[in-house]
Amino acid sequence: xxxxxxxxxxxxxxxxGSPPGSPKSPKTRLSFSGVANMFAKMRRLEExxxxxxxxxxxPLSPSAKVKPHxxxxxxxxxxxxxxxxxxxxxxxxxVEFIDHYECAGGVNVGILLRATRSSLVxxxxxxxxxxxxxxxxxxxxxxxxxxxxxxxxxxxACAANSTRPDPHKPVGxxxxxxxxxxxxxxxxxxxx
Numbered sequence: 039x040x041x042x043x044x045x046x047x048x049x050x051x052x053x054x055g056s057p058p059g060s061p062k063s064p065k066t067r068l069s070f071s072g073v074a075n076m077f078a079k080m081r082r083l084e085e086x087x088x089x090x091x092x093x094x095x096x097p098l099s100p101s102a103k104v105k106p107h108x109x110x111x112x113x114x115x116x117x118x119x120x121x122x123x124x125x126x127x128x129x130x131x132x133v134e135f136i137d138h139y140e141c142a143g144g145v146n147v148g149i150l151l152r153a154t155r156s157s158l159v160x161x162x163x164x165x166x167x168x169x170x171x172x173x174x175x176x177x178x179x180x181x182x183x184x185x186x187x188x189x190x191x192x193x194x195a196c197a198a199n200s201t202r203p204d205p206h207k208p209v210g211x212x213x214x215x216x217x218x219x220x221x222x223x224x225x226x227x228x229x230x
Contacts (some may be wrong), residue, residue, distance in 0.1 A: 212225020
């Protein structure tokens with residue numbers, strides 16, 4: 039079967055100024071959800087880049103800009119549990135761990151700090167260390183937005199070998215500021 043091509047003089051036709059065979063750029067309309075997805079992807083990329091660059095950044099200072107809906111608490115200067123430093127080796131490795139949580143009903147920072155510290159201890163055991171010294175943490179609570187709090191816990195320490203057992207609890211936990219209520223952890227590290 040033989041097909042013939044007919045030419046029209048419409049706006050997209052070759053006779054309207056565009057050379058034959060040139061690629062046409064179709065106008066695509068972005069929907070609201072498409073734009074929202076693009077912003078979500080951009081935010082994830084920014085968070086990944088920030089997580090990769092966070093090793094070079096110093097801890098936030100109290101004079102840093104804080105958004106009004108953020109609640110920030112920290113342990114202050116790096117410190118070590120009593121007696122642990124005397125039994126620790128001189129060889130140390132700086133480590134940092136950042137956990138993201140989504141919580142509903144309230145935020146118990148002590149529980150989130152323990153969970154983050156436990157994850158960090160598991161990772162330093164792979165390096166051959168059995169204790170954390172010179173510990174420091176910072177917790178940022180955002181929200182609530184639609185009843186959900188977004189929480190970032192940043193834990194910085196030095197991994198070392200120690201003859202004394204690790205106490206398995208964060209330093210400066212008395213300085214933790216949370217949100218009263220019964221906390222339910224909805225997600226952990228799923229959106230970063």
